[in-house]
Amino acid sequence: MRKVALAGFGLTKFSKEDGSIDSLMLSATKSLFGNMPNLSQKDVDVVLTSTNDDHKYLASIVSELSGIAPKISHSVESLCNSGANSAISAFSYIASGLADVALVVGAERFDSPGLVLEWDKSRGQYKHPIFWSSIFTKAHARKYGTTKEDLAIVSAKNHKNALDNPYAYFEKTYSVDEIMNSRNLTDDIRLLDCSLPCSGSAAILLASEEAARNLTDSPIWISGIGQRTISAGFTKNYELTSMKSTIDAASMAYEMAKKEPDDIDVAEIHDAFSVCEIIEVEDLGFVKKGLGKEFVRTLYETQDKKINPRGGLIGAGHPLGATGIAQIAEIGQQLQGKAGKRQVSGAKTGLVQNMSAAATSSSVLILQS
Amino acid sequence: MTPFEEELKKGKFVCGECQNCKKLVWPPSNYCNRCFKQVTWRSVSQTAKLIEFSKKDDVIFCIAEFENEIRVMGSLQTDTKPVIGQDLKLIKCSYNGNEEFVFQPK
Numbered sequence: 194m195r196k197v198a199l200a201g202f203g204l205t206k207f208s209k210e211d212g213s214i215d216s217l218m219l220s221a222t223k224s225l226f227g228n229m230p231n232l233s234q235k236d237v238d239v240v241l242t243s244t245n246d247d248h249k250y251l252a253s254i255v256s257e258l259s260g261i262a263p264k265i266s267h268s269v270e271s272l273c274n275s276g277a278n279s280a281i282s283a284f285s286y287i288a289s290g291l292a293d294v295a296l297v298v299g300a301e302r303f304d305s306p307g308l309v310l311e312w313d314k315s316r317g318q319y320k321h322p323i324f325w326s327s328i329f330t331k332a333h334a335r336k337y338g339t340t341k342e343d344l345a346i347v348s349a350k351n352h353k354n355a356l357d358n359p360y361a362y363f364e365k366t367y368s369v370d371e372i373m374n375s376r377n378l379t380d381d382i383r384l385l386d387c388s389l390p391c392s393g394s395a396a397i398l399l400a401s402e403e404a405a406r407n408l409t410d411s412p413i414w415i416s417g418i419g420q421r422t423i424s425a426g427f428t429k430n431y432e433l434t435s436m437k438s439t440i441d442a443a444s445m446a447y448e449m450a451k452k453e454p455d456d457i458d459v460a461e462i463h464d465a466f467s468v469c470e471i472i473e474v475e476d477l478g479f480v481k482k483g484l485g486k487e488f489v490r491t492l493y494e495t496q497d498k499k500i501n502p503r504g505g506l507i508g509a510g511h512p513l514g515a516t517g518i519a520q521i522a523e524i525g526q527q528l529q530g531k532a533g534k535r536q537v538s539g540a541k542t543g544l545v546q547n548m549s550a551a552a553t554s555s556s557v558l559i560l561q562s
Numbered sequence: 563m564t565p566f567e568e569e570l571k572k573g574k575f576v577c578g579e580c581q582n583c584k585k586l587v588w589p590p591s592n593y594c595n596r597c598f599k600q601v602t603w604r605s606v607s608q609t610a611k612l613i614e615f616s617k618k619d620d621v622i623f624c625i626a627e628f629e630n631e632i633r634v635m636g637s638l639q640t641d642t643k644p645v646i647g648q649d650l651k652l653i654k655c656s657y658n659g660n661e662e663f664v665f666q667p668k
Binding site: 312313314315316317318319320323324327328330331332335378379380381425426427428429433 | 566588589590613614615616617618623625632633634635636637646660661662663
């Protein structure tokens with residue numbers, strides 16, 4: 194298998210913009226080309242688009258709009274982890290030798306059809322994500338004593354981190370009290386415990402080792418990949434205080450990269466709701482099960498940006514198809530030492546965890562400088 | 563509409579069972595997800611076990627487990643504090659483009 198590098202990225206400001214999905218994707222692509230003066234359209238032989246938008250022939254349209262005539266072009270949809278899925282597909286094309294340079298671009302509109310999975314009959318009349326997240330939150334609180342304040346700390350931390358991310362939707366901080374006193378959506382979650390669906394796009398360029406050397410002075414290597422889908426039905430999560438798909442995906446990624454959780458210097462993880470970050474730091478092995486809330490509280494109190502330095506989904510906003518790609522772009526910048534005020538000092542190894550549909554599917558990537 | 567939806571519309575909760583694998587196939591499908599043989603639709607027990615719950619406005623919503631096997635989200639009508647593991651009775655189910663399940667303590 195050939196080595197695959199993250200060679201560049203392009204981002205746009207997350208917003209409530211009412212633009213078309215192809216124009217959003219073109220914006221991120223334009224930004225990527227702007228960041229990569231050595232890149233020419235003829236270098237790109239794969240174009241993958243990631244979105245839940247109902248749009249035909251999108252990868253070919255984005256290729257056309259960008260002046261690229263790729264060998265391979267298609268769309269990837271997997272609800273909230275469409276982004277990581279598309280990056281993994283691009284990785285595979287390059288690792289196998291089928292292609293050398295892949296543009297992966299994700300975007301979503303604020304009114305995405307990907308917010309609700311109608312197919313899942315087991316959710317009854319409770320198909321909106323606030324219901325599964327309430328159940329996870331209640332179960333975690335019951336087993337580990339997770340409090341409303343513990344949840345609010347996740348949101349306070351991630352909004353604070355997002356303040357240094359010029360592409361984040363949110364541009365203000367919230368106190369723990371403000372978050373705890375924000376509107377109760379259910380008995381277990383408040384409005385500011387939730388990520389916000391918004392419009393936005395993100396692009397990354399993956400390349401073979403040889404191609405990457407011509408495109409960037411500081412390639413970041415994708416050294417580990419893991420992915421697991423346990424079901425498409427929320428109620429198949431038999432253990433409601435863990436994400437089985439994330440545990441499995443992380444295990445595969447660590448093994449492939451020959452890394453341990455302690456080796457991870459910085460991570461972007463899928464905080465669709467506050468409780469997700471607490472569960473994920475446990476399931477990714479950063480801390481023992483049940484101690485996630487203390488781990489996150491310490492990060493907040495010491496202003497440690499190790500987890501979700503760009504603000505995560507809660508601080509940066511959640512344009513579904515763009516999220517996984519924006520997470521990868523952030524870890525790339527961190528490992529290049531170019532994350533500005535968000536920089537985690539000396540970061541050499543990073544992790545991305547992107548998941549979908551009530552944690553029924555998860556993807557984990559490990560990147561190294 | 564699938565038999566699941568057709569029956570639910572009539573107020574009856576049915577699930578496909580594979581006669582070959584002796585298992586319920588859930589979420590509902592016409593074919594077994596182990597052997598791909600066609601399922602036989604049958605009534606599901608009216609009794610379920612409370613797995614977890616939360617509340618939105620004044621409505622309790624929950625996960626309930628039927629026959630130690632299949633789990634469904636629905637609303638729970640009760641005057642007493644729900645207890646995890648307690649037996650519930652399915653008092654109503656319906657389908658009008660969206661599935662609805664309503665439980666009460668047994």
